Amino acid sequence: MRAPYSSPTLAISFGAGSDSSSTNRERMLASRQGTPALPTAADVFAAFEAFRPAVSMFMAGSVILGWGHGTSDIDLYVVLPEASGPIEGAYTRTASTTDPTMYIVLGQFGAFRADIEVWTHEQIHEVIDRFYGPPAARAADRTEQDLLNRLVTGRPLHGDRWWSQARTRITESSYPAWLVGRRLSRARSATDSAARWLDSGSAVPAVLAAREAFTCTVEAVLAAGGDYSVNRKWLYRRMQATPVPGLETDQAWRRLCLEGAEAAPADWTAAVLADCRSLQDGIASRGADR
Amino acid sequence: MTEPLTWAPVRNLGIYSRRSGSRKVIETYNDAYALSDTGAFIWSRTGTGATVADLAAWVAARYDVDEERARADVQGFLSELVSLGFLEPYPAADGSPAGSIRRPGELIPDELTAGSVCAFACPVPAAHPDAAVTVVVTDRRPELAGEAEVERSSTGPVPSYQVGTPDGGECTVQFWQSGQLEALLSRFQTSIPSQEDSQPESADEELLRRLVTGVPLAGDARFAEYRRALKASGYALWYAENHKYIAENNLEDVAGMLSVGDIESAAMTVYSAFTLALEARLALGWDLSPVREDFLARITAAPFSPLERDAVTTVLLWRGYLTAPRRWVDAAARTAEGLLIAVEQRWFA
Numbered sequence: 001m002r003a004p005y006s007s008p009t010l011a012i013s014f015g016a017g018s019d020s021s022s023t024n025r026e027r028m029l030a031s032r033q034g035t036p037a038l039p040t041a042a043d044v045f046a047a048f049e050a051f052r053p054a055v056s057m058f059m060a061g062s063v064i065l066g067w068g069h070g071t072s073d074i075d076l077y078v079v080l081p082e083a084s085g086p087i088e089g090a091y092t093r094t095a096s097t098t099d100p101t102m103y104i105v106l107g108q109f110g111a112f113r114a115d116i117e118v119w120t121h122e123q124i125h126e127v128i129d130r131f132y133g134p135p136a137a138r139a140a141d142r143t144e145q146d147l148l149n150r151l152v153t154g155r156p157l158h159g160d161r162w163w164s165q166a167r168t169r170i171t172e173s174s175y176p177a178w179l180v181g182r183r184l185s186r187a188r189s190a191t192d193s194a195a196r197w198l199d200s201g202s203a204v205p206a207v208l209a210a211r212e213a214f215t216c217t218v219e220a221v222l223a224a225g226g227d228y229s230v231n232r233k234w235l236y237r238r239m240q241a242t243p244v245p246g247l248e249t250d251q252a253w254r255r256l257c258l259e260g261a262e263a264a265p266a267d268w269t270a271a272v273l274a275d276c277r278s279l280q281d282g283i284a285s286r287g288a289d290r
Numbered sequence: 291m292t293e294p295l296t297w298a299p300v301r302n303l304g305i306y307s308r309r310s311g312s313r314k315v316i317e318t319y320n321d322a323y324a325l326s327d328t329g330a331f332i333w334s335r336t337g338t339g340a341t342v343a344d345l346a347a348w349v350a351a352r353y354d355v356d357e358e359r360a361r362a363d364v365q366g367f368l369s370e371l372v373s374l375g376f377l378e379p380y381p382a383a384d385g386s387p388a389g390s391i392r393r394p395g396e397l398i399p400d401e402l403t404a405g406s407v408c409a410f411a412c413p414v415p416a417a418h419p420d421a422a423v424t425v426v427v428t429d430r431r432p433e434l435a436g437e438a439e440v441e442r443s444s445t446g447p448v449p450s451y452q453v454g455t456p457d458g459g460e461c462t463v464q465f466w467q468s469g470q471l472e473a474l475l476s477r478f479q480t481s482i483p484s485q486e487d488s489q490p491e492s493a494d495e496e497l498l499r500r501l502v503t504g505v506p507l508a509g510d511a512r513f514a515e516y517r518r519a520l521k522a523s524g525y526a527l528w529y530a531e532n533h534k535y536i537a538e539n540n541l542e543d544v545a546g547m548l549s550v551g552d553i554e555s556a557a558m559t560v561y562s563a564f565t566l567a568l569e570a571r572l573a574l575g576w577d578l579s580p581v582r583e584d585f586l587a588r589i590t591a592a593p594f595s596p597l598e599r600d601a602v603t604t605v606l607l608w609r610g611y612l613t614a615p616r617r618w619v620d621a622a623a624r625t626a627e628g629l630l631i632a633v634e635q636r637w638f639a
């Protein structure tokens with residue numbers, strides 16, 4: 001039996017993600033003309049009363065790094081002194097901390113849409129503290145790694161002292177070394193996998209595994225140079241921004257684009273794995289120098 | 291309506307569409323549009339190469355409406371979508387796991403599964419011998435020597451142990467309570483959660499993937515019952531929608547990066563979107579594997595047309611990027627969108 005019919009329709013709801021009005025939308029579009037202004041702490045407090053007790057707020061992401069474009073969001077982090085209870089309209093996500101709940105709120109500040117992550121002081125320091133403890137305690141999931149990177153590369157909007165102290169605690173902890181080690185471990189696993197695929201005569205999987213090994217190695221090299229980002233989409237920009245001995249950006253880029261891989265997959269895989277080893281040795285020797 | 295029916299609508303880059311509760315919406319950077327059921331059905335078939343006439347015929351077949359009115363409504367609706375910049379009219383096109391495995395039964399000693407509700411494990415690919423994991427579903431606490439690692443599940447902690455295998459290797463054994471597994475299954479049985487809702491942890495996703503591809507080691511009947519419940523649930527669609535959501539976020543970014551000439555970042559981002567879109571498409575057939583280097587073998591096993599396979603391989607291997615980067619990025623974005631459309635079509639399956 002056929003379903004009952006009504007003519008197809010679209011109903012506009014202004015403001016993707018953040019509910020607003022046609023007036024707000026006009027204001028937002030107007031503010032995007034010229035050089036849009038970044039929000040201030042006062043703008044954030046005016047829009048979100050629940051954030052007033054925040055011990056710190058910082059902005060991060062491509063706009064702050066100068067890599068943004070016309071539709072880039074701002075990533076805003078709000079650090080509350082203690083758990084706030086449910087925040088209206090927020091998504092909840094879980095962290096690995098004792099209090100696992102963190103919130104994501106969507107906001108709009110002038111020209112910019114904002115993804116707002118809400119954490120507590122306790123949660124953030126619980127994650128950092130793991131890197132002042134024994135090796136077995138060291139752990140951060142992807143969301144937490146992203147948080148730590150954003151904190152280090154961000155720009156404070158409120159509570160500068162809190163932000164500065166937390167930033168120093170991260171850079172002086174064992175976190176950078178842990179991150180490098182973790183990426184090297186993933187690189188080694190992908191390298192082993194590439195070798196096994198080659199042994200079994202599977203050229204394309206070997207190439208893709210070698211590319212993954214190379215990507216992980218580049219990420220390890222960058223982490224050793226102070227780039228803790230978890231975001232691969234900016235890898236080319238990150239290689240340009242963090243020069244590392246032995247890593248020439250254009251050559252690395254050609255590896256990532258698989259130049260020559262299809263014509264001679266075994267040779268290409270062997271050459272890429274040799275590059276990985278050389279870069280990994282470079283990290284080890286620079287570590288020994290320090 | 292006097293417009294011809296032979297043009298095929300193509301989706302513009304940076305347009306999301308998603309399910310939010312019972313609503314289907316199209317999103318741009320600035321706005322969201324709620325679609326009626328008929329509107330969502332038509333939208334889910336745009337970008338597939340289908341012409342206006344094809345879409346109208348599908349509407350008339352599905353809904354209680356005559357073809358003439360369906361054609362008029364489809365034309366009017368598509369014109370609105372074109373005027374909003376969601377679609378572009380295009381002339382109609384002419385003509386229109388490798389490696390050996392170890393048997394999971396060789397992985398762990400029998401005493402670990404004794405008294406369990408059931409136990410299962412996945413075949414271990416030769417390229418990833420360290421991926422051996424056995425799941426034991428039990429109602430009792432495991433009594434094993436050594437310190438347990440604790441995996442984080444949305445249903446509570448899951449202890450896991452490294453044990454020696456009869457062949458001299460090592461295997462991770464996870465102990466799940468039957469209540470945990472059943473709670474997880476029930477989340478996807480009556481309705482499919484929205485992407486705004488709290489999400490499963492990676493341990494949960496791994497467990498469900500193992501339930502799909504695993505081989506029972508003990509409690510075969512319960513294992514079969516759990517697997518049947520999973521396959522009757524909306525988990526694969528939720529998983530595909532989750533990947534689609536992230537992929538479309540990436541595609542929106544690609545459009546912005548291209549607008550400022552950042553071709554390298556656009557290429558990396560579209561590759562990520564494409565990879566997620568391919569995983570979303572494969573998930574619809576219950577292929578939930580996380581092994582990306584094996585993509586070519588996986589699409590060979592899935593119902594892809596030769597044209598789709600060519601398009602996927604071109605992007606996967608970056609064919610032509612270095613000679614014509616902008617064209618490659620555009621083609622990769624189109625390929626990703628094509629894969630994602632299959633997810634939307636499941637809303638009407």
